[in-house]
Amino acid sequence: MSEKVKPGIWSWVFWIGLIILAYGLVTFSTAIASPEAAETAGAIGIYGSLTVFVIGLIMTLIGYLKKK
């Protein structure tokens, strides 16, 4: 049996960033999908989910580049 592989900090940044990115992408895209959805989401829901998406994207990119 080979040695246990311990993921480094940048690996965690990448994977967690990917999860945050997925959340932001889905939430933002459904928040702007129709006027009724946008009304439910409100400005906080729309801009908040967009911000989450950007944070996730940055984390994923940094994690991917640094973990190599």
Add this chain to the structure above:
Amino acid sequence: MSVTPTPKRKAAIFGVPLAWIAAFGALIGVFSIVPMIFYIFGGGFLSAGMIVFSPLAGIIMGPWAGYIAGLIGGLIGMLISPASYPLGFIDANLSGAFIPLYWGLVKKNYWKFMIPWWILWILVAIVWPYHIPGPAGGYKEAPEPYYTLSWSWTYIGFALYLATLKFLNDWISEKSTTTKKIAGLLIYNFIANTAWMVPWKIIYFALLMYPPETVIADNIISWWAYTLPMVVATTIIAYAVVEAMRKSGMYRPPGGVV
């Protein structure tokens, strides 16, 4: 790679430590206040608890332990976010426990339960309540064949389930290639989503007495309003979590697909 052995001395249900079930239950419950997929017609949302943690509970822990975690999460969510669970205890099952149940049941090992269970719900959705009891029960008669055809996503999901039953688990196993893992998880999540949405929708429609035309419209938009975002998000999240679990050598519950 070595894997952490089964925690024999710790309390476990279906091979899953109670602490995991409680943790997933708490995450599903707490995240029920966080919106994730906004309803296209407005008025509400599917929560991050439902889209992120419920499918993960089924994928990681299997259907039975997942069901318990989902029910705990649904009950917590019902109390702290009543707007997300308008049907109360029924919703704790439909929007809470049923998601991990279905996501766990897609695993090949459970086909003897999954196939009749899925067929049963398809028959229920076609017949009840718009034909039986129909007008006698205060429901408008559903226009056919449009009504039956509007559930097409579940027929396609069921056909895909049968077609991929033999190899889907191999595609998402640790030894598989990245491309196969992602494609396999997309198929896996599509199957789980199209199976779960049948009871989730029809019970809502029946109890809230939606007109059949609204049901047809909601079913048609389900492809891109619910299935597409949920499948994409769940695939990315499940891939990230499952791979991280595999790489870290964490304990793998026997009922799940990790």
